[in-house]
Amino acid sequence: MGQTASREPASRAALVEGVVIENRGALFEVHVDGHPVICLLRGKLKKDKQRQVAPVAAGDRVRLALLEPGRGVIEEVLPRTTDLSRRAAGSVPLQQTLAANVDHAVIVFAVAEPRCDRYMLDRFLVAAGAGGLESTICFNKCDLLPPEARGPHFGLYSEIGFRALYTSAYTGEGLEELRAAMTDRRSVICGPSGVGKSSLLNALATGLALRTADVGHVTHKGRHTTSSISLLPLPFGGWVADTPGLRQLSSDGLTHAEVMDAFPDLEPYAGQCAFSNCSHRHETGCGVLAAAAAGKIHPRRMKSYVQIRGGVR
Numbered sequence: 176m177g178q179t180a181s182r183e184p185a186s187r188a189a190l191v192e193g194v195v196i197e198n199r200g201a202l203f204e205v206h207v208d209g210h211p212v213i214c215l216l217r218g219k220l221k222k223d224k225q226r227q228v229a230p231v232a233a234g235d236r237v238r239l240a241l242l243e244p245g246r247g248v249i250e251e252v253l254p255r256t257t258d259l260s261r262r263a264a265g266s267v268p269l270q271q272t273l274a275a276n277v278d279h280a281v282i283v284f285a286v287a288e289p290r291c292d293r294y295m296l297d298r299f300l301v302a303a304g305a306g307g308l309e310s311t312i313c314f315n316k317c318d319l320l321p322p323e324a325r326g327p328h329f330g331l332y333s334e335i336g337f338r339a340l341y342t343s344a345y346t347g348e349g350l351e352e353l354r355a356a357m358t359d360r361r362s363v364i365c366g367p368s369g370v371g372k373s374s375l376l377n378a379l380a381t382g383l384a385l386r387t388a389d390v391g392h393v394t395h396k397g398r399h400t401t402s403s404i405s406l407l408p409l410p411f412g413g414w415v416a417d418t419p420g421l422r423q424l425s426s427d428g429l430t431h432a433e434v435m436d437a438f439p440d441l442e443p444y445a446g447q448c449a450f451s452n453c454s455h456r457h458e459t460g461c462g463v464l465a466a467a468a469a470g471k472i473h474p475r476r477m478k479s480y481v482q483i484r485g486g487v488r
């Protein structure tokens with residue numbers, strides 16, 4: 176080992192740091208100071224395969240050895256701050272990391288066409304919070320709703336304390352605020368199809384969604400299905416991950432506390448429950464149910480809570 180001058184420096188060379196932009200099967204595209212480097216993975220890093228489908232994911236910060244210009248080997252994966260994962264199909268203990276170190280979820284719903292499914296919105300808020308992500312809600316296609324109808328339909332979310340924007344990819348309304356919310360952050364854009372996610376990305380930066388269109392391909396590897404995920408650099412600073420796989424954040428395996436975190440409107444009444452382990456769904460002496468009955472909690476939110484909480488084991 177190490178007989179040739181060209182091999183030895185590869186393992187001993189000073190390592191440089193980069194961000195994984197995309198996982199392409201055995202190869203990874205890593206950006207180092209804005210320049211792409213195509214990397215292989217050092218063998219020892221593959222050992223984790225028993226537990227994770229991909230030991231390295233888009234968004235991971237890695238240290239790599241440069242072999243030649245544009246080519247390298249990933250030697251080390253730096254600790255993740257967040258981890259968006261989903262269960263790999265067909266196998267319960269396997270977690271598949273879809274994107275690492277994402278810190279912000281842009282949750283897009285349309286005010287109309289398609290009608291906003293608030294239960295689904297609430298599920299996204301729970302999943303994003305549980306994944307350690309801050310959320311920005313975009314009520315998109317706001318051009319389809321007269322301004323005076325906004326508050327009665329959607330004002331609830333900002334009243335509760337979520338950041339909620341009215342946006343229109345058509346008129347440009349709200350895009351400055353959205354751009355500001357995404358600047359210098361690593362965001363994932365999610366929401367049902369047809370709400371205008373691609374249109375919003377294109378309105379923020381021309382050509383962005385065009386690029387997102389061809390990264391959604393699916394590869395089949397054994398019994399696992401892996402979506403290729405790519406981070407897209409934003410011209411105003413930061414990154415956005417946009418893939419069909421991430422558009423549906425999973426709310427599998429949630430804890431009671433994680434669900435409650437996304438319901439700050441129920442929280443003030445939880446202290447008034449007769450039982451400290453109250454699930455606020457059917458118990459007698461429940462302060463939250465009493466508040467809901469007294470009209471202090473929006474019925475839709477209460478319904479979402481009961482449904483989401485019902486899925487928690």
Ligand code: GDP
Nearest residue numbers: 315316343344345367368369370371372373374
């Ligand atoms: P995606 O599936 O979430 O990426 O949605 P698209 O960006 O493909 O948009 C779905 C449809 O909604 C397209 O026909 C768009 O032209 C339309 N659309 C997108 N944004 C807006 C908007 O702000 N206002 C209106 N009226 N239509 C929009």
Ligand code: ZN
Nearest residue numbers: 448453455461
């Ligand atoms: Zn209760």
